[in-house]
Amino acid sequence: MKKLAFGIDIGGINTAFGLVDEKGELFANSVISTKAYPNYSDYPQYINDLAEAMKVLVHSVNFEFELIGIGIGAPNANYYNGTVETPANLWKYTNKEVAAGLKEEDRIFHFAEDLGKHFLNVPVYITNDANAATIGEMVYGGAKGMKDFIMITLGTGVGSGFVANGELIYGHDGFAGEFGHVIVERGGRQCGCGRKGCLETYTSAIGIKRTAFELLSTMNDPSPLRDLSFNQVDSAMIAQFAAKGDEISKEAFRLTGQKLGYALADAVTITSPEAIFIFGGLAKAGEILFNPIKWYMEENMLMAFKNKVKVLPSELQNKNAAILGASALVWQAK
């Protein structure tokens, strides 16, 4: 009988899920709202409704198959504990709950266990979104057969997954791979994590926007960006302006690639990867981002590593990457 795995991608707005075979083919997929369950007290209902929607999807498939596991990618997920721990944008306390003394550090969701109750004898795996993408690249994508590589995800934040000796590095507590939070400018830009100068404040989709707006102050060139507010602009627009020759947008990409290239040269000294994959919306900008990443990485590379490390776009880029990545957790565990 054909074997399929569930892949579930939990975002702040939607939860997307699908049934995937071991080659990465997606046979059915669906979505429920995450945003409709904003509060801590909504979480049990969310789990119930997600499980119901998953069962509906199972019945929609018009051939018999064996469900061999459920893989989940979620923010702040811990692989070892099967938990989602204090996620910034999910299932938050109300002011009342905070006033009643509920503590943020106790806002821990035993997601794998809670969802698993609805699917008896089906193993459930959970990890953070960047780790899921990394395993997806390894199982279905460009990293197939590689034992040592790095995945960098450029989204609202910057995530990462490091693979060494053929295994994802989870670290002793399950929280490894937070490369978006290496400090690249001491005392630099304010980061959501409460510190300053983290890589993601420069090279995420929001980071490049911050850079473009900084350049509006330091450069004199005319630019379509000068007629738009900060809240109106997104990284895709900056990519479009750059493609049309806007100097400020082009410079924003150069500086973004520089910061990432420098940081990657340092990361290479630690794990000496065969390749670095770049994933996420910003990666779609193509050469204008990849060229400066490569140039500044090589310029700063220790001799032993020069011209050895490939920098590649993720091959999962346009194929329901998040669902595939999550489902890959199941195949990887086999």
Place this chain on the structure above:
Amino acid sequence: MKKLAFGIDIGGINTAFGLVDEKGELFANSVISTKAYPNYSDYPQYINDLAEAMKVLVHSVNFEFELIGIGIGAPNANYYNGTVETPANLWKYTNKEVAAGLKEEDRIFHFAEDLGKHFLNVPVYITNDANAATIGEMVYGGAKGMKDFIMITLGTGVGSGFVANGELIYGHDGFAGEFGHVIVERGGRQCGCGRKGCLETYTSAIGIKRTAFELLSTMNDPSPLRDLSFNQVDSAMIAQFAAKGDEISKEAFRLTGQKLGYALADAVTITSPEAIFIFGGLAKAGEILFNPIKWYMEENMLMAFKNKVKVLPSELQNKNAAILGASALVWQAK
């Protein structure tokens, strides 16, 4: 029959070697000069003489044992290839050889194979000195039972070994773990690697001396260092002066710990280790080094990792660490 492994530590001055059991007990050890074989053409004779000296040591042991392997720690060693590649201070070309067109990139020694010819059917493993120390810590030392830890060696340079999922990270080419060459000050101090601002230019035994001499220019305090030349001073003297209250030496330790603490906070985001071990001469300075390392590491740590990562002195510190580390390669491979 008792089983023993050879551990061999190849330094620029001496080659130390010994016979070690799987608990890390050293049964016999000896040494030959490395310095007496300075040239490329001396290498075959060096291998012969080392093998002879090893055989003499084998016969000196007054009980029967089985030699189960040979482990070697050497600069620029590659675990996968069994080679020592372009080592800066070993078996160099003469000017004549350079003039004759011999290329630096071909100065590669097939050490494991060459030594192995003298010990038929005994497996030979080689890796760089810091990796050997890391495996020594894992097999015999404080990292016993740990699956995720970092080893930092503070010597003439700064070396490192990263262990994740219970395995040393060699990287795809065998050269991983060059943490001494992450850039901590862009455009900073000149490094032996040809770049600028590498961690080891600040936190090696020579790095702290450079810092102390920089402080002679920026501070006004009297100091015994003001009566000594750069070439007269070593890191042990700076530690002694600091212990006696010398402000400049104390400040040099603080700044060294700061640079290392900052860099370690970044490394933790990648591998999330249970502990970081500090090894080498400088580590013997104790609290005056460990306190600032811990303080600045914690100050810069991402919330998820705060107060979780132990910083510990290597437990191999005073026990023929380099020989033990090299021999551990053999037990690790079993």
